[in-house]
Amino acid sequence: MSRVFGQITQIGYVVRDIRAAMDHFIQNGIGPWFYVHKVETDYFTYRGVDSPLEMSVALANSGDVQIELIQQRNDAPSLYKDFLDSGREGAQHIAYWTTDFQTLYDKALSLGYVVGQEGSIGxxxxxxxxxxxxxTQGTIIEISDISGPKGEVFKYIREAAATWDGTDPIRGDVGNL
Structure with missing residues (x-):
């Protein structure tokens, strides 16, 4: 438990092939996966500058920890692209969720943390x-607001994983895989 951020709630993986990554986790019993081929952001900035990021995301839970898979679909500037361009693939960030985003955001900045990218969905x-x-720590830290609909979606995904029997392992925009 972090005294600054709270409990780790998500591990984010940046991958080149989101379908192969989902299949790998499914083989290890993690699912079901909720897949969105084209994530719509309200805005997205990289190092303070607007960036037209296009990405696909898949979400599943392993217990209380959410696993996020991200495949960037264009060459827009982002920390995801930086990670892939450095020759890496895999765990890129850990996330902390909050229902008081602005307070945590302001606290992080007051402690000297620098925002690499930010945005909003919904x-x-x-x-x-x-x-x-x-x-400094080997991974990026993400903070995410779950006070609205996103929090309800994340709760639904966690509950689906708790009772998952292995059927219907990928849900959502599967036609776009």
């Missing part, structure tokens, strides 16, 4: 920020 209650901590 309005003001869907904000997220990636803190540029890769070179």
């Amino acid at each position: 309005g003001d209650q869907g904000r997220f920020a990636y803190l540029d901590t890769e070179h």
Whole structure:
């Protein structure tokens, strides 16, 4: 448990082939996966500059920890692209969720953390920020607002994983895989 951020709630993997990554986790008994081929952001900035990021995301839970798979679909500037361009693939960030995003965001900045990228999905209650901590701790820290609909979706995914019997392992935009 972090005294600053709370409990780790998610491990984010940046991958080149999201289908292969889902299949790998399914073989290890993790699922079901909720897949969105084209994530719609309200805004997205990389190092303070607007960036037209296009990405696919898949989410599943292993117990209380959510696994996020991200495949960037274009060459827009992002920490995901930086990670892949450095020759890596796999675990890129750990995330902490909050229902008081602005307070945690302000606290992180007051402690000297620097935002590498940030955006929103689904309005003001869907904000997220990636803190540029890769070179000091080996991974990026993400903070994410779950006070709105995103929190309810994450709860649904956790509950689906708790009772998953192995059937219907990929749900969502499977036609776009």
